[in-house]
Amino acid sequence: xxxxxxxxxxxxxxxxxxxxxxxxxxxxxxxxxxxxxxxxxxxxxxxxxxxxxxxxxxxxxxxxxxxxxxxxxxxxxxxxxxxxxxxxxxxxxxxxxxxxxxxxxxxxxxxxxxxxx
Amino acid sequence: xxxxxxxxxxxxxxxxxxxxxxxxxxxxxxxxxxxxxxxxxxxxxxxxxxxxxxxxxxxxxxxxxxxxxxxxxxxxxxxxxxxxxxxxxxxxxxxxxxxxxxxxxxxxxxxxxxx
Numbered sequence: 662x663x664x665x666x667x668x669x670x671x672x673x674x675x676x677x678x679x680x681x682x683x684x685x686x687x688x689x690x691x692x693x694x695x696x697x698x699x700x701x702x703x704x705x706x707x708x709x710x711x712x713x714x715x716x717x718x719x720x721x722x723x724x725x726x727x728x729x730x731x732x733x734x735x736x737x738x739x740x741x742x743x744x745x746x747x748x749x750x751x752x753x754x755x756x757x758x759x760x761x762x763x764x765x766x767x768x769x770x771x772x773x774x775x776x777x778x
Numbered sequence: 779x780x781x782x783x784x785x786x787x788x789x790x791x792x793x794x795x796x797x798x799x800x801x802x803x804x805x806x807x808x809x810x811x812x813x814x815x816x817x818x819x820x821x822x823x824x825x826x827x828x829x830x831x832x833x834x835x836x837x838x839x840x841x842x843x844x845x846x847x848x849x850x851x852x853x854x855x856x857x858x859x860x861x862x863x864x865x866x867x868x869x870x871x872x873x874x875x876x877x878x879x880x881x882x883x884x885x886x887x888x889x890x891x892x893x
Contacts, residue, residue, distance in 0.1 A: 665820075695881065704782075704868060704884035705821070751820055764809070764872055765834045766882055768820040 663688045663754050665769035673775040674742050682737040682772050684752030694735045695753040695766070696726055705751065711735060722746070747776045780805055782885035784869050790891045791859050799854040799888045803871030809833075810852040811882065812844060813868040821868055827852050828874055856890075864892045 664687045674680055686692065693712055697705040709720025716728040726737045735752060750773075755766040783802045791797050803810050809828045813821035823836035827846035846852045850871075856863055866889050870882035 693881075697884075702889075704886045705870075705882075706884070707881055710881055764811070764874070764882075765823055765826065765836070766811070766870075767823065768813075770820045 663692065663756070663765075663767045665752050665754050665767055667750075667752055667769035667772050669772045670770070671773045671775065673777060675777050676744050677741050680737075680739045680742045680746070680774070682750050682752075682774070684735045684737065684769060685733050686735060686752070686754045687733065688754055688756075691730065693755045694726075694728060695755070696720065696724070696735075696737050697751045697753060697768075698722075699749045699751065699771075701748075708737070708750075742774075742776055744776045744778065747774055749773045782869055782871050782883050784867075784885035784888050786888060787886065788889045788891075790893060792893050793859055793861060795859050795892075796855065796857045797859060797890060799856075799867050799869075799890075800851065801854070801869030801871075801885060802851045803869075804883045807871035807873050807883070808850055809872045809874050810846060810850065811870045811872065812852070812854045813870065814838070815866040815868055815887070817865070824854070859892045861892050864890060866890075 666685045695710045696708040699705045708724050709718050711718050711728045724739050749771045751771045752769045753766050785800045811826040812824040815821045824838050825835040826833050830846045841857045843855045866887040868887045869885045
């Protein structure tokens with residue numbers, strides 16, 4: 662069964678500092694990987710996704726993530742955090758289409774990011 | 779291009795009642811998935827509908843049921859509500875196709891409070 666672990670429940674960073682949010686997944690093969698962001702009381706917005714090819718993927722709002730197969734990790738990074746980045750971040754894993762055609766995406770428990778001035 | 783829309787946005791029910799939540803997928807999408815997000819938790823997969831049939835189901839009891847209509851919109855029904863059903867219910871749409879990347883597009887959610 663697929664699963665996602667986000668070991669950090671809460672992270673606080675200063676505005677302008679760099680950020681790395683950790684994500685480890687469990688899946689029998691190389692899955693599709695996603696990072697979503699959720700502002701309070703809102704739905705989830707896709708930040709970036711990895712399907713194949715270059716293991717460093719770029720997303721919106723200056724975020725990037727690196728897929729490391731050997732470590733089963735997909736960590737999210739941002740070189741300089743802005744106050745507006747304060748939100749909850751979810752890593753997610755889904756099977757490659759073609760394996761039944763239907764997509765069950767599994768989410769981690771999330772990391773809440775606080776940004777201090 | 780309309781995104782995923784859900785209704786109602788907020789509702790309050792009492793234990794034992796039944797609730798119906800509605801979702802219209804993003805234009806061009808044919809698949810709807812429902813997730814339950816309890817306070818402080820990540821979204822938990824309830825089920826997925828494609829071609830008006832339930833295709834995959836998570837670890838939720840039969841009190842949770844759904845439907846997909848020919849226009850791809852969907853309903854989530856929960857019977858015999860329990861206090862523990864209080865949560866944000868998220869609808870997500872996607873496209874089932876070999877060329878699709880399968881990414882989910884989410885609505886704003888329906889916040890259900892059970893008293």
